Amino acid sequence: MPLFSHQPVLLDEVVTALQPKAHGRYLDGTLGGGGHAAAILGASSPDGFLIGCDRDPAALAAAQERLATFAGRFETHHCDFKSADRWAAPGSLDGIVLDLGVSSHQLDTPGRGFSFQNDGPLDMRMDPSSGGATAADLVNGLPAEDLADLFWKWGEERQSRRIARAIADERRQRPFTTTRQLADFIERICPRRGSPTHPATRCFQALRIATNGELASVEEGLERALPLLAPGGRLAVISFHSLEDRLVKDFMRRESRDYEFEGPVDHPHLRRPRSPRGRELARRGIVASEPEVQANPRARSARLRVLERMPQP
Numbered sequence: 231m232p233l234f235s236h237q238p239v240l241l242d243e244v245v246t247a248l249q250p251k252a253h254g255r256y257l258d259g260t261l262g263g264g265g266h267a268a269a270i271l272g273a274s275s276p277d278g279f280l281i282g283c284d285r286d287p288a289a290l291a292a293a294q295e296r297l298a299t300f301a302g303r304f305e306t307h308h309c310d311f312k313s314a315d316r317w318a319a320p321g322s323l324d325g326i327v328l329d330l331g332v333s334s335h336q337l338d339t340p341g342r343g344f345s346f347q348n349d350g351p352l353d354m355r356m357d358p359s360s361g362g363a364t365a366a367d368l369v370n371g372l373p374a375e376d377l378a379d380l381f382w383k384w385g386e387e388r389q390s391r392r393i394a395r396a397i398a399d400e401r402r403q404r405p406f407t408t409t410r411q412l413a414d415f416i417e418r419i420c421p422r423r424g425s426p427t428h429p430a431t432r433c434f435q436a437l438r439i440a441t442n443g444e445l446a447s448v449e450e451g452l453e454r455a456l457p458l459l460a461p462g463g464r465l466a467v468i469s470f471h472s473l474e475d476r477l478v479k480d481f482m483r484r485e486s487r488d489y490e491f492e493g494p495v496d497h498p499h500l501r502r503p504r505s506p507r508g509r510e511l512a513r514r515g516i517v518a519s520e521p522e523v524q525a526n527p528r529a530r531s532a533r534l535r536v537l538e539r540m541p542q543p
């Protein structure tokens with residue numbers, strides 16, 4: 231297995247957003263290799279405290295090693311960040327960071343099955359100990375229409391129906407078991423035609439999101455995270471694709487409003503005043519500088535959004 235390697239993105243920007251301070255209490259819901267956590271602990275010396283969560287036991291082990299110099303100032307939990315309120319009381323935190331998606335380590339470990347750059351089992355579970363369905367279970371088991379919906383909804387794949395129908399035909403002869411088998415098959419159905427992006431990229435994104443229930447976790451996790459912050463505390467969220475970013479943006483806009491409404495449409499007559507729960511900082515989000523993108527191409531698609539908790543009446 232490769233050594234745990236993951237370069238945290240927008241590191242300075244996250245530290246600037248959270249303004250860690252001595253005595254502060256922080257939550258890193260996506261600990262990964264512990265890069266953001268180490269920076270937060272460093273900046274909140276000598277006694278800032280951090281609660282760290284990750285769904286991936288391998289990430290937790292790597293983070294514990296990375297953070298060893300801060301022993302006594304952090305605790306780690308093997309969990310989905312949407313359950314972080316089991317370890318933090320309402321109003322008890324000064325900052326929360328969520329760096330969504332998968333780490334480079336997960337992507338670069340063929341046995342995890344996230345990537346088609348190297349062949350591996352079609353797994354994609356962030357938590358392999360969960361016993362939940364793998365990507366192969368979805369590809370081989372879902373009805374063709376559901377598979378098409380999945381590719382469309384979570385991959386925004388325009389050829390979703392064609393690809394799903396072809397998969398359903400193929401799997402009758404030979405089930406899909408490896409990442410390259412699936413990627414090569416999709417490339418045969420939808421040839422690349424000069425595009426720099428591999429034709430399987432969107433379907434892989436969709437399968438990863440579905441296998442891990444990623445967007446549901448983000449939606450629920452954001453709702454449950456905000457009340458954990460003390461007034462003035464900040465929630466910093468980094469997303470890597472438009473579906474995630476839309477959820478984060480909509481959440482932050484909604485929480486910053488000084489009114490609420492019932493039903494699907496925001497109509498002035500249906501509004502009821504309330505005090506905003508948050509204040510959005512940098513409304514368009516913060517993206518990586520060109521030097522960071524040069525040094526770490528993964529940073530190209532990252533967008534950081536920040537919400538500050540407002541005092542409640």
Ligand SMILES: C[S@@+](CC[C@H](N)C(=O)[O-])C[C@H]1O[C@@H](n2cnc3c(N)ncnc32)[C@H](O)[C@@H]1O
Binds near residue numbers: 236264284309
């Ligand atoms: C982009 S990496 C985080 C890297 C980390 N910030 C660092 O500096 O090394 C994302 C991590 O979040 C974890 N993860 C993703 N969604 C999660 C969730 N809903 N709950 C807990 N961990 C999650 C993944 O397993 C992965 O280790």
